[in-house]
Amino acid sequence: xxxxxxxxxxxxxxxxxxxxxxxxxxxxxxxxxxxxxxxxxxxxxxxxxxxxxxxxxxxxxxxxxxxxxxxxxxxxxxxxxxxxxxxxxxxxxxxxxxxxxxxxxxxxxxxxxxxxxxxxxxxxxxxxxxxxxxxxxxxxxxxxxxxxxxxxxxxxxxxxxxxxxxxxxxxxxxxxxxxxxxxxxxxxxxxxxxxxxxxxxxxxxxxxxxxxxxxxxxxxxxxxxxxxxxxxxxxxxxxxxxxxxxxxxxxxxxxxxxxxxxxxxxxxxxxxxxxxxxxxxxxxxxxxxxxxxxxxxxxxxxxxxxxxxxxxxxxxxxxxxxxxxxxxxxxxxxxxxxxxxxxxxxxxxxxxxxxxxxxxxxxxxxxxxxxxxxxxxxxxxxxxxxxxxxxxxxxxxxxxxxxxxxxxxxxxxxxxxxxxxxxxxxxxxxxxxxxxxxxxxxxxxxxxxxxxxxxxxxxxxxxxxxxxxxxxxxxxxxxxxxxxxxxxxxxxxxxxxxxxxxxxx
Numbered sequence: 001x002x003x004x005x006x007x008x009x010x011x012x013x014x015x016x017x018x019x020x021x022x023x024x025x026x027x028x029x030x031x032x033x034x035x036x037x038x039x040x041x042x043x044x045x046x047x048x049x050x051x052x053x054x055x056x057x058x059x060x061x062x063x064x065x066x067x068x069x070x071x072x073x074x075x076x077x078x079x080x081x082x083x084x085x086x087x088x089x090x091x092x093x094x095x096x097x098x099x100x101x102x103x104x105x106x107x108x109x110x111x112x113x114x115x116x117x118x119x120x121x122x123x124x125x126x127x128x129x130x131x132x133x134x135x136x137x138x139x140x141x142x143x144x145x146x147x148x149x150x151x152x153x154x155x156x157x158x159x160x161x162x163x164x165x166x167x168x169x170x171x172x173x174x175x176x177x178x179x180x181x182x183x184x185x186x187x188x189x190x191x192x193x194x195x196x197x198x199x200x201x202x203x204x205x206x207x208x209x210x211x212x213x214x215x216x217x218x219x220x221x222x223x224x225x226x227x228x229x230x231x232x233x234x235x236x237x238x239x240x241x242x243x244x245x246x247x248x249x250x251x252x253x254x255x256x257x258x259x260x261x262x263x264x265x266x267x268x269x270x271x272x273x274x275x276x277x278x279x280x281x282x283x284x285x286x287x288x289x290x291x292x293x294x295x296x297x298x299x300x301x302x303x304x305x306x307x308x309x310x311x312x313x314x315x316x317x318x319x320x321x322x323x324x325x326x327x328x329x330x331x332x333x334x335x336x337x338x339x340x341x342x343x344x345x346x347x348x349x350x351x352x353x354x355x356x357x358x359x360x361x362x363x364x365x366x367x368x369x370x371x372x373x374x375x376x377x378x379x380x381x382x383x384x385x386x387x388x389x390x391x392x393x394x395x396x397x398x399x400x401x402x403x404x405x406x407x408x409x410x411x412x413x414x415x416x417x418x419x420x421x422x423x424x425x426x427x428x429x430x431x432x433x434x435x436x437x438x439x440x441x442x443x444x445x446x447x448x449x450x451x452x453x454x455x456x457x458x459x460x461x462x463x464x465x466x467x468x469x470x471x472x473x474x475x476x477x478x479x480x481x482x483x484x485x486x487x488x489x490x491x492x493x494x495x496x497x498x499x500x501x502x503x504x505x
Contacts, residue, residue, distance in 0.1 A: 002034025003215050006060075006067070007041045007205065010052035013278035013287065014059045015263050016339075017220060017252045020304040024249060025218045026065045027305075027327040034215070038070030039208060040081045043198045050281050059275040063297050064320055077212045082204050089199035092207050092237070093160045093192055097140075101236040102192060104158045105129070105139040106151055128188035131166040160193035162202075162229065162236075170228045175216075175247045175329045182228040190229055202226065206233045209244060218247040218329070222260075247329050250308045251336040261339050263287075271341040275300065294393025295344075299351035303344045307337040317350055345392040352391045360384040364397050371398070373405050382487055386479040400478070404487060407496050408474025411504050415476045419466040425501045427459060428467055432497045441490045443482040450482075471500030 006022040008014060029036040038060070040053055057072060069075025079085060096102035107115075112129070115137065119127045126132040134141060139161070140148045151158065168184040192203040199207075209217060227246060234243040252261045255269065266273035267287065276289035290300045302318055310333065311318075311326045318326065352360070361380045368375045387400045434453050438446060454464050469481050472493065478484060485493040 001213070001215065002029055002032040003037065003213050004029050004034065004218055005037040005039050005209070005212065005214055007039040007208075008056050009041045009044065009047070009201075010049060010056065011044065011047040012049050012052055012263070013274045013276075014056045015261075016273055016275065016290075016304060017261065018056075019059060019063060019065075019275055019300075020252065020307055021219055021249065022060060022065050023063070023301060023304055024247075024309070024327075024332070026067075027324050028216065028218060028329060029068075030324045031327050035068045036066075037075070037077075037212065037214075038067040038073075038080065039212075040071050041201060041204065042081060042083045043201060043204050045083070045196065045198060055276065055278060062276060062291055063301055065301075082208065083198070085204070085208070086198065088211070089204055089207055090193065090197075093199065093203060096162070096192070096236055097160065099236070100163065102160050102162050103134075103140045104148060104152065105137065105161050105189075105191075106143075106156055106158050107138045108157075111138065129161065130188040131164060131185070134161075134163075134189060157195040159191045159195055161189040162192050162233065164189050164229070164232065170231055172227055172231050172246065174224075174227070175245060176250075176332050176334060177224070177248055180224070180227065184228070184232070187228055202229055202233065206230055206237075210234075210237070210239050210242060213242075214244045216247060216329075217244045218249065221248040221251055224248045247332065250333055252307050253336040253338045255339055255341060257336070257338045260336075269341070271344070294395030295348050296351045296355075296394065299348040302351070303347050307339065308333055317347075317354075349392045352388055352394065355388070357381040357384040357388075360388060363394055364401075367397055368405065371405075375405060379404075379487070386483050386487070390479070403473040403478060403484065407492070407499060408472075410474060411470055411500075412475040415466075415470055416504055419462075419470060419476075420504050421463070421467075424463075424467045424504075427464060428471060428497055428501055431464060431468060432494055432501075435485075435490065435493060435497075438490070441486060443480070443486045446485065447482045467500070467504075468497075470504065471497050 004025040070080045170182045172180045272288045274289045277292045278287045
């Protein structure tokens with residue numbers, strides 16, 4: 001059975017790299033009729049951020065990444081919040097100690113710092129707590145048994161460290177990286193259980209993945225250095241045969257390809273790096289999200305899918321169902337993928353353009369309501385049909401459509417200087433008279449009559465249509481002019497021409 005998990009820590013907002021991890025897990029599970037689990041890894045209480053867990057769940061819901069088991073939903077292996085599973089981890093940490101695969105360490109932070117400085121001064125290749133120096137430190141491998149018992153009974157702070165074997169070749173298969181080989185002598189004795197009574201990520205994730213019967217661990221390549229330790233933990237527990245397959249995805253890079261895309265890059269580079277707006281509870285600073293910036297969730301998902309995965313075809317636009325059918329772990333690349341903000345907008349434009357007008361109405365009616373405009377759905381639907389090809393973001397809607405709902409209150413001065421001549425008011429007055437006498441006020445009919453009049457008078461289309469647009473829109477923008485006036489109607493068109501004649505100077 002395919003069982004995968006997305007296991008974020010509630011230490012802040014969910015970055016797009018995290019959403020991509022969740023997406024790949026979800027696609028793989030659905031492709032193989034498996035189970036997708038949301039597990040909250042909150043063992044590091046010092047970095048816990050209020051509201052972060054809710055933000056993670058809200059983000060997944062907006063993206064349409066629905067989990068089968070997890071926090072808030074339950075399941076056979078609950079609880080799915082690690083802080084509620086503390087007793088389980090202590091049991092397994094004790095088991096490692098009993099079998100000689102871990103030990104108690106009582107070193108203070110000052111003693112650890114002193115060790116590091118000494119090793120640096122000696123230019124030692126082992127500048128960490130490992131087999132080469134563990135016997136010089138204060139732990140259950142160096143202290144008499146009775147002293148260890150006394151320290152434990154006294155409540156002296158301690159940690160439990162994994163006893164990494166010396167000079168052992170660790171060979172691991174990763175679906176993306178293929179065979180990874182590491183010598184254990186290059187690894188340190190990682191802390192598995194902290195002095196605050198909480199496990200570290202390393203112990204908790206291995207125990208939970210085993211107990212929850214996880215078949216594949218799909219995560220970012222930043223976890224690749226931890227893979228040898230995790231494999232050694234599986235072996236120490238005797239779980240090697242049940243060990244999941246590992247998949248380490250490539251990094252999401254900055255647009256210039258120089259380094260991993262970070263949580264701060266969005267503000268610096270001018271595009272979101274979070275799915276939803278995030279308000280920092282400590283500073284009240286607001287970081288923009290894709291939803292609020294004007295991206296559709298299905299476009300956002302399509303963007304993320306291509307950050308490290310390739311379907312092997314020329315197709316770029318995928319629905320979620322199409323992504324599920326096309327997805328395979330073997331098509332995940334090894335090298336990092338540069339995030340391209342312009343390509344992201346292109347994706348969003350495609351999704352907006354391909355939506356039917358009634359779907360767009362549901363997105364844009366709330367925008368109009370916020371502006372105090374009570375618009376007819378049928379009218380808004382027609383507006384959407386005229387402007388959707390002009391939208392990259394849903395937030396472009398008002399800028400590209402305001403003139404359908406209200407007459408201009410000011411006029412683009414650059415356009416005025418270029419197109420509003422001394423004889424223009426007389427031309428617009430005559431145009432107004434022509435339009436007033438048209439009964440069938442439709443695009444094609446208006447266009448035919450106005451074009452005949454322009455040709456008959458030898459006025460030139462630019463001399464008429466540019467100031468005409470200026471009166472109707474207030475600027476040199478918008479869809480075809482005759483489409484606009486058909487929609488706003490004859491009375492409103494005449495009213496705007498009158499206003500333009502009076503106010504444009």
